[in-house]
Amino acid sequence: MAEQQLNGGIANAGQVVRVGRHVLRPSGPQSGSVHALLRAVRDAGFEGAPVPVGIDEDGRERLVFIEGDVPVAPYPEWSQSDTALASVARLLRGLHDAARGFHSQGLSWNDSLADPAGGTLVCHNDVELSNVVFREGVAVALLDFDFAAPGRRVYDLAQLGRLCVPIEDDFDQDRIGWLPADRPARLRLVADAYGLDRDGRVELLAAMNDALARIEAAARRSIAAGDPETVATMNRTGGIEKYDRRRRWWSAHYEHFAAALL
Template identity: 35%
Template sequence: MTATYTAGGPGGSGPSAPSFLQDDPHRPVVRIGDTVRRPLHAWSATVHELLLHLEAVGFPYSPRFLGIDADGREVLTYLDGESGGAAWHRVVADAGLVAMARLLREYHDAVRDFRPAAPAGWAADDGTFEVGELVCHGDFGPWNLVWRGDRPIGILDWDYVYPGPPVHDVAYALEYVAPFRDDRYSCESLHHPVPPDRRRRLETFAGGYGLTTVDGLVDEVIEQQRNVWRRARQLAAEGRQPQLAWQESGVLDLAGERLAWSRANRHLFG
């Protein structure tokens, strides 16, 4: 559950001319040259420490953190490619679906032993690591990947990372790529040419990630839908944006309806 972020496209009328990648009054994102400027959150220092770790271990798919500019915005390297709404086409075919799953596994391997020292905390999470947990991306959907053809070459929007079991990221992604949506929405909005074989797609993604069984995975997706909905409502209650705007516009009510659909239609996933 996220606002749309667009990575591709021209960078303005000159090499350093600002251009909006996300023209959202609550969270404007601007490209200047080869950098992206984004507003800070209370927990941004934790995110920055994570990005510095990924750079140090040679993980090539995350933007590099370059510091804070004079306007108090974080400065990241720009990742060139397709993202946002254009990305949904990329995961309809198996090649993109599997590539997305493999990228998630690579990310998890890169952060398996990482523990941040920053006291800034996390978004709507107490920050406690249990055995077997790692720093989940927390928003690993097709729109937050940068694509070149059917290959993802970058991961965007790290604002909602949190400590959790790796399967949380797997389940979050599967809600959107299986997808846990009805046939009409899958075809009209997610670009599936025919109603998707949800069980096969779930198994394909799980296999690409490296899971040897999908037992319990459907329930994990439904539980993760509930958790994401809960976190968004908590952030809205704290007055955080864009979650407050989502609450006021009915987006969070829609998320609750989609959770109810998943519960009623879990038989479609085997």
């Protein structure tokens, strides 16, 4: 069958294809661990993740294709709705609940975006809109588990908030096509849809700081190492200065988020 290129992604942009019922994408050192996680959550009743088939002889991983809509930047208006956001948070809660019984000991993970506080629950760590499959505006599946690693639920939720609320300076928010919105209210919606209690919301605020620092540190490490992919991504997405802008914006608006959550 002919290979049909699928849009989206950053690290694997242009390298993910559909062939009939399957998706082929580059595998990595942690693909075996990710496939074990995907099988475990499916066995636990979670249907919102790809079904792994295996690793082909050419080194690409093969997964069952999931029908639906995957938004890519500039994100369509429907994907920025509160309905869409709440459904993503509920889907992440479903993943976390299903992963509770999965034992990650002895497996290897990509810890680039992993929770700096550690943890035992294997989390997604990169839930952004182009890693979500929607049907009729409601999230039904999560994609791209390349950054999955053990951590805390609340940290994974903070990464979702960073990417989907989003937590971003106005300049960068406009640049990638996000519409004006009440961002503190959207973070509260994430907490509500996920089912966080008051203690969890306090933890979420702290975890937001961890999530923002983690992605910035990872980007700066890659740039310092001369990684051409990271440099190219930075050039496309506002430069390394966007992290300074984001940090200043979060600090300036922190009290508004705290008031909305608590």
